[in-house]
Amino acid sequence: MKKVSIIVPVYNVEQYLEQCLESALNQTMQEIEIICINDGSTDGSLQILETMAQKDRRIRVVDKPNSGYGNTMNIGIDLAVGKYLIFLESDDFILPQLCDTLYELCERYHLEIIKTDYYEFKTLGDQICARYMKASGSDTYHHVIDCQENRVLFRSAMYTWSCMYNREFIIKNGIRHQETPGASYQDNGFWFQTLMYCRRMYLLDQAFYMYRQDNPNSSIHSKGKVHAFSEEYAFIRKKIEEYPGDQKTLFQICAFFNINHNLNSLARVDKAYTDELIELILQDFLLYRDIGAWNPKELGLDFIKKMTLFLYSPQELKTRLWSYMDQNSVRNDVLERYDTYILYGAGVYAQELLAELEERKFWNKNILCGVTSPQRSGEKICGVEIQPIQDLLQYKDSALVIVCARKESENYTQMCANLDEWGVRHRIHSKELIVKDFWPV
Numbered sequence: 001m002k003k004v005s006i007i008v009p010v011y012n013v014e015q016y017l018e019q020c021l022e023s024a025l026n027q028t029m030q031e032i033e034i035i036c037i038n039d040g041s042t043d044g045s046l047q048i049l050e051t052m053a054q055k056d057r058r059i060r061v062v063d064k065p066n067s068g069y070g071n072t073m074n075i076g077i078d079l080a081v082g083k084y085l086i087f088l089e090s091d092d093f094i095l096p097q098l099c100d101t102l103y104e105l106c107e108r109y110h111l112e113i114i115k116t117d118y119y120e121f122k123t124l125g126d127q128i129c130a131r132y133m134k135a136s137g138s139d140t141y142h143h144v145i146d147c148q149e150n151r152v153l154f155r156s157a158m159y160t161w162s163c164m165y166n167r168e169f170i171i172k173n174g175i176r177h178q179e180t181p182g183a184s185y186q187d188n189g190f191w192f193q194t195l196m197y198c199r200r201m202y203l204l205d206q207a208f209y210m211y212r213q214d215n216p217n218s219s220i221h222s223k224g225k226v227h228a229f230s231e232e233y234a235f236i237r238k239k240i241e242e243y244p245g246d247q248k249t250l251f252q253i254c255a256f257f258n259i260n261h262n263l264n265s266l267a268r269v270d271k272a273y274t275d276e277l278i279e280l281i282l283q284d285f286l287l288y289r290d291i292g293a294w295n296p297k298e299l300g301l302d303f304i305k306k307m308t309l310f311l312y313s314p315q316e317l318k319t320r321l322w323s324y325m326d327q328n329s330v331r332n333d334v335l336e337r338y339d340t341y342i343l344y345g346a347g348v349y350a351q352e353l354l355a356e357l358e359e360r361k362f363w364n365k366n367i368l369c370g371v372t373s374p375q376r377s378g379e380k381i382c383g384v385e386i387q388p389i390q391d392l393l394q395y396k397d398s399a400l401v402i403v404c405a406r407k408e409s410e411n412y413t414q415m416c417a418n419l420d421e422w423g424v425r426h427r428i429h430s431k432e433l434i435v436k437d438f439w440p441v
Helices: 017-025 045-055 069-079 098-109 151-155 167-172 186-197 228-241 247-265 271-290 301-312 314-336 348-359 389-395 410-422
Strands: 004-010 032-039 059-064 084-087 113-124 127-133 163-166 201-212 340-344 366-371 384-388 400-403 427-429
Touching (some): 004 017, 004 098, 017 032, 059 069, 098 113, 127 201, 186 247, 271 301
Parallel strands (some): 004 084
């Protein structure tokens, strides 16, 4: 009997697919099956699958016409024979101990779901740059939680990968992905259903899953994506209506995630569709208001501030939003041109910039920090070692030098004079790379 079924949905990922499948084959657990469902790929993905399946019988390939993520995942669930299920996105990869570690805990505690921390990663040449991400707050780890009695895990990170599911639990509760062709976010409905029904869930503060951040096909680009999240939450509302327990609480949770995600999506959608998305958010808000799904105590101050601006000053919101988009585009264009940044200065301006680069996921870049005075050499600022600026001039022709000092200060004037003397051409002030959020503080 197979202990674990690893389900891999595949669509046009030839660049990443071999790394993904090798990570599954390299699991320390041998009693696994790897079910790869090719969803009508038009690149070389199917050929890679077939070649690797010939080398290892644990890989099973299913080839079908394109029908979307939800249908692909459901086919994988239907074909699985393992006691437990893992979902592995085909542009990601997993570390060798994932199956063994999670299986042992599932068996020990008779779990329906176990969820772990994970790594976000990007690549810089041949180097993998990763950062550790927590799944939840520290008080939710290392004990079994009944999600029907305690809905706290709805506040954990929203993902279906980096989890192991008892297959019988999934089948018994009829948990499925929505199968609307061409839709997006179809993992959200599956995630919501698992937390609706789970009685024995466990969070582990270890990470085995590598979640890719530099696949260009993952972004919101088209008009159809404007409605995608609301459509997925319409599916979730139907599932809540079928739920035999506390529907009121679930509708409140659904309302928060539905509206909050669309509010955050405003900054990512194309300008041409901002009016359409704003109107959609208003429609969703009125829908949840009419069914009594708002609970101000559960929303949090940040969410309430966003909704206040949205409802009472929509034109101000749009003005702020478009200004943010323009500034953000310029900033990203500048930063993407360089693989190496040299921060000239190590004070509060440098700390502020490093926090911004971390938040905006530019952490895969080679970040150096130089100062004029040698006394701080060897110290670290936000994990970056401080070096004499003269030692970093070897990179001056290929790196972006970021001056981190107050513009009106004598220090700034002297730093600029130094850069002129050294012939540094690619430079910018740190404040030009920090884009103020369009939401109220």
